[in-house]
Amino acid sequence: xxxxxxxxxxxxxxKVGKPNKTRHLRAPIEIRIEITxxxxxxxxxxxxxxxxxxxxxxxxxxxxxDKVNVLLYIPIKKELELLKAASEIVxxxxxxxxxxxxxxxxxxxxxxxxxxxxxxxxxxxxxxEGRSIL
Numbered sequence: 001x002x003x004x005x006x007x008x009x010x011x012x013x014x015k016v017g018k019p020n021k022t023r024h025l026r027a028p029i030e031i032r033i034e035i036t037x038x039x040x041x042x043x044x045x046x047x048x049x050x051x052x053x054x055x056x057x058x059x060x061x062x063x064x065x066d067k068v069n070v071l072l073y074i075p076i077k078k079e080l081e082l083l084k085a086a087s088e089i090v091x092x093x094x095x096x097x098x099x100x101x102x103x104x105x106x107x108x109x110x111x112x113x114x115x116x117x118x119x120x121x122x123x124x125x126x127x128x129e130g131r132s133i134l
Contacts, residue, residue, distance in 0.1 A: 026050030027124050034071040035103070037062065046072075051117055053087065053104040061099045062089045070103055074119050075133070081119075083112040 029049040033056055035042055044056040054070060062068065065088065072083040085105040093100040108116070126133045 026052075027120060027127065029120075029123055031075065032073040034073075035060070035062075036069040036071070037066060047100070049120065051105075051113070051120060053090070053102060055100065055102045057095065057098050057100050059098050062092065062101055064089055064092055068103060070105070072116070074116070076119065081115065083116055084109040085112065 026048055027050075029046060031046050031049065033044050033046050033054060035044060035056075035058070042058060042060045044058040044060075046054050046056050048055040049072075054072070068087050068089060070085050070087045072085070074081040074083055086107040087103040087105050089101055090104045091102040105113075123133060
């Protein structure tokens with residue numbers, strides 16, 4: 001089955017026909033995430049994380065356009081901070097036994113977008129300096 005895609009740029013996908021200009025800070029960050037759709041939920045690991053969304057691999061298949069809630073488990077020092085965003089699945093690729101997907105964040109819980117931005121900036125700084133904060 002060919003990949004199902006929508007014409008919306010996501011954390012892993014540049015705009016077609018335009019220079020590779022990302023709208024949001026993003027980084028190849030692997031953290032635990034939880035995806036909830038209705039009464040079902042599953043955990044996954046992020047592959048790329050941005051202020052605009054997250055890409056992840058899962059054994060659970062979702063469809064482009066599915067509305068989901070994404071819970072991000074952000075490691076801060078020795079604690080985990082949970083950030084929540086109402087999201088939409090914007091691309092899906094069959095990985096022969098698993099699915100790679102991109103979810104665009106549509107609405108954050110109060111204060112969570114700011115916390116994610118600050119944490120992403122710190123992660124990118126740390127990566128550039130050769131240190132890890134994860």
